[in-house]
Amino acid sequence: MDSKTSDPTADGRLGSVQDPPLRRTARDASKIVIVGGFGVGKTTMVGSVSEIRPLSTEETMTQAGVGIDDLSQVEHKNTTTVAFDFGRITLNEQRVLYLFGAPGQERFWFLWDRLFSGSLGAVVLVDTRRLEESFYSLDRLEAHGMPFVVAVNRFSGPRPSIDRVRDALSLPGDIPLVECDARTRESSKTVLITLVRHLARLQDPTAFEEIAP
Structure with a gap:
């Protein structure tokens, strides 16, 4: 694989950007x-929401992936995560989330156990065109006993209802399922706020944590 470097500036120009410091009030x-599966948007999600320049281990896909990576529904994808993506988001004055995007290809799944270590919860990102690729993620999280929510990343093509997606994934009613x-x-x-609220409810069923957007 060839290395792919991403521009750190928001406007696409070369140059340095000063990341916002962690708030002094941060306590949690x-x-x-x-x-999620290959090409569902994990790197995109980390990059879109992170308040710091995301660390990405994306590499340019080469002939080495031919016959291994399934590009049938992601024909225009030319990069892939080979370790993890990392970002940070402050939800309110006290709460900060550190985000780790896991690699989606099967040949990198051995890294997931280390990424799960110390994690409070997870987001399973799914593409309705390839729902079957979500089953491995769901099985692994359930095996680890890790709380999670499921987010349907809406791409072009068919747009099945949330209820149909829940049925297709055999997802219990107490696990949040949202569109994004x-x-x-x-x-x-x-x-991410949906996940934090879900975690709060699991710790205290009577709780409904309000988090400023």
Whole structure:
């Protein structure tokens, strides 16, 4: 694979950007993992929502992946995550999330156990065109006993209802299932807030944590 470098500036120009420092009021930091199949938008989600320049281990795909990586539904994808993506988002004055996007290809799944270590919860990002690729993520999280929410990243093509997606994934009713656009910061942030609220309810069923958008 050939290395791919991404421009750190928001406007596409070369140059340095000063990342916002962690707030002095931050008291609660949590590690969150974003998992899912190949090309579902994990790197995009981390990049769209992170308040710091995301660390990405994307590499340019080469002939080495021919016959291994399934590009049938992601023909225009020419890069792939080979370790993990990393970002940070502050939800309110006290709560900070550290985001780790897991690699999607099967040949890199051996890295998932280390990414799961110390994680409070997870987001399973799914593409309705390839729902079958979500089953491995769901099985692994359930085996680890890790709480999670499922986010449907809406791409072009058929748009089955949330209820149909839940049925197709055999997802219990107590696991949140939401729609999102991983390219949009507010949409991705809503997914993370949904996860934090889900975790709060699991710790205290009577709790409904209000988090400022």
